[in-house]
Amino acid sequence: MKILVVGQGGREHALVWKLSQCDGVEKVYCAPGNAGTAADGENVNIAADAIGQLMSFAKHNDIGLTVVGPEVPLVAGIVDEFKSHGLNIFGPSKAAARLEGSKSFFKEIMKKAGVPTAAYKTFTRQEEADAYIDALEDGPLVVKADGLAAGKGVSVCSNSAAAKAAVKGMLRDDNFGVAGRKVVIEECLEGQEVSILAIVDGDTIIPLETSQDHKRALDGDLGPNTGGMGAYSPATSVTDEVMDDIIRRILVPTVHTMKVEGYPFSGVLYAGLMLTANGPKVLEYNVRFGDPEAQPVLMRLKSDLAQVLSLAASGRLSELDGLEWDDRAAVCVVMASEGYPESYAKGKVIEGISTADALNDTKVFHAGTKNKEMQVLSDGGRVLGVTALGASIPEAKEAAYRAVTKITWDGAWYRTDISDKA
Missing domain, CATH: 3.30.1490 (Dna Ligase; domain 1)
Structure with a gap:
């Protein structure tokens, strides 16, 4: 089977890397991709939101499964378009993608489902x-x-x-x-924030291993919000009892209500949760793999991802007999360009990626990079997601930062406290 991954960030590199290892996968393409996806797959020069061109490529290259990484094409309706042309694709419909595309729609669904979330009002x-x-x-x-x-x-x-x-x-x-x-004004919830991702096919829900993102730019959770400066898995604050509560009170009623309301959800349901004194509450829903959460979670996944996503895309997820995971922990440290999350320069030559990649149980996932004249250049705000496995979270952290020290470019920076919350 040939697979097309849509997107160009660290999440998409992690998907290309994991899918390329699966049995029966002949080739993995990435559109438009980055320097990392070019090494682990084959890049296609088509933008992630160019739905017509992506459909044409899938038809003419006998793509057996398309996996959509970013939210923009999902909210724009790429899944509906592909399916209307008989193309197999993993992700939610345009209507279901509103869980991420509209905060007010998300809040309305939470209210109908009776799912605990922050008190709110919307305004224009x-x-x-x-x-x-x-x-x-x-x-x-x-x-x-x-x-x-x-x-x-x-x-x-x-x-x-x-x-x-x-x-x-x-x-x-x-x-x-x-x-x-339109804005949503919410009460500010207090507690530990965690990310719960699940594969869903409209009826069946299979949660993935837990993770925790670090949204703030600076150590100690200071500074402006970013797309994520690192993540680790598992999130130690999510005990088996808490996870059971999340499935029963949050995931199941959300999926059920989406179906009842006429928007059956298929794809990755990503719940950003706050573990409050009154139990877990939903901060937001995303409708795709998180970035950088996908990097440590997929590092730990031992099951055949291509099989899992294919079953979900065809509504046969119930045939899957659970998932197999590496018992070790994983930590991902994002290396960013100077100035991020505000304005930043591109085109800086990056050194040391191959040295870091050569370390045991380590993978450097590219987020904002490109190839030029046999060199890897920075091409985004978040540039690399350096990810490592370890017997414990402290050991995984040590391994990840050991790899980070091998990589340099002008203006590179990163948080030094990823996973310390654990």
């Missing part, structure tokens, strides 16, 4: 939002752009003044364009 006018904030006790609030904002449309505000400034930035200053024309 700044004056009404400000009046709501004034009516609340002055304290922390979360302001979210309703639409897709590349992981940066969430402002955790320490007080009412900061919340009003965040609302103004979205509704009046147009900081996030169309995505910020």
